[in-house]
Amino acid sequence: MAISKAEIEKLAKLAKLSFSDEELERFTAEFDEIIAFADTINQSIEGGTEQIRSVGARMVSFDDLRPDEVMPSLPNEKILSNVEGYNGFFSVERSKK
């Protein structure tokens, strides 16, 4: 199944990525091969109709959750230690006046 450049552009928008024209050409070609590879599952056994269960060794049901209690949280200064914060908030450049 060939995928068009326009579809790749749409996907890039959904994924919040952008590509130059040259990258887009290359990605479209590679993506075709990757999709063809993923498509092999559709040429195979039909999936059943049963419910999909988690692969996790432990099944978590809603009855199994802890009570909704307020737990201690990390201090603000730690959370902001990786960026230049502003008055205890994450900050970005003003972009709209």
Place this chain on the structure above:
Amino acid sequence: MRAGISELAIKLRNREISAVELTKAYIDAIEKLNPTLNAYVHLTFDIALKAAEQADQMLKEGDAPPLCGIPMALKDNICTDGLPTTCCSRILTGFKPYYDATVWEKLKKQGAVLLGKTNMDEFAMGSTSETSCYGAPLNPRNTNYVTGGSSGGSAAAVCANLAVYSLGSDTGGSIRQPASFCGVVGLKPTYGAVSRYGLIAYGSSLDQIGPLTNSVKDAAIVFDAVRGGDKRDQTSVDYDYGPSLTQCLEQDVKGLRIGVAEEFFEGINPEIKSKIEEAIALLEKNGAKIEHIRLPALKLALPVYYIIACAEASSNLGRYDGIRYGYRTASYTSIEEMIVKTRSEGFGDEVKRRIMLGTYVLSSGYYDAYYKKACLIREEINREFDAVFETCDVLVAPTAPNTAFPLNYKGASPVEIYLSDICTVPVNIAGVPAISVPCGVDAKGLPIGMQIIGKKFDEATVLQVAHFYEQSAGEVIGAYEGGAGI
């Protein structure tokens, strides 16, 4: 012969060597070899020496745990409070987490000495470690070849004796395949056996942390130290393994039922196939019963893996927006533009490819055809594994269809590289444990790995068979000359 964790623990307790002296020997070796091998991307020598001093104190006071004072390494996707953790991606440049991963918290309490963080494929996406933003680590066995991936730096550090052991993570083979390429031991535990809290997520239903070591016994010791349930990881399980998995190592393989599925051997390099067959013959000679079984759904495991892993990755990697940590683009005129530019400049090509595939299979119109179908086939694969383990105790298979690729191997398309995960991904899909142990070398002298796969939470039998093979086969691969020399 290189000392294992138990031998080093005895030397430390007998005061033949102190933890500080041992750590210095590893630091010297890293300073000498790492500029070439690029196994470590962040070095933590000051912290290591302080930890070693504390370990010496713990040892003096007596009753120290087995890993106390032993120098080790962590893959760069395992969070370490206040120390760089970048997943070898530009988008996490300069990121220092503000909490410890549970595995690191546990090891720290046991007196572990962290030498540094190891190189890896960006966000653990790759099979060669060449997608790292720091450049590829080199295979210590032959520096013209890759280490494998994604835990390539962790495997290289253990292989070259630049760490006694390391932790890696395995989403589709990322512990076992580099262990195989570098000729070391790599254990992927049962999904849920080790807490993933603080492991930077790639494919959350597949990711699992495990040890890379120089012997099966060392793998058992490290697994004992990090396993267990954790309130902060709802998928973790507090399974009762007993006091120590090292206890199962002394048993032989008499009467054990070993399954061999022909699907694991299709398209395998003949040299690898013949080494695995020799290993199976050795196990049979020692009393194991060989069962030839079928796993027909295995042929679908690879596309199923890439659909599920990429779907989960596209969601997990949505958090990198340049606002809260890591890289942020230099100039932008709107928040949307800032996020798109940050992500486009910060992620490498392979990560972008997988985010795009994940976005595609989850998008309207394609969800049922790809993601839902992949989940249903995953169920089928699980059922086949469950059925096989009713008649077999373990399965034996190659770890990889090939030995290490040459560096910068240009001949391969992304899909050809994906095919190299064919023997390892079924294990992650089914959530079962598996180990890779060295079982020989090819004509170029590159290591070959054998995979032993067990049922959920039966690491004991996996380790038992691996240890028995390791001891009976003798030296199947030459010792690495160099490193810390201890």
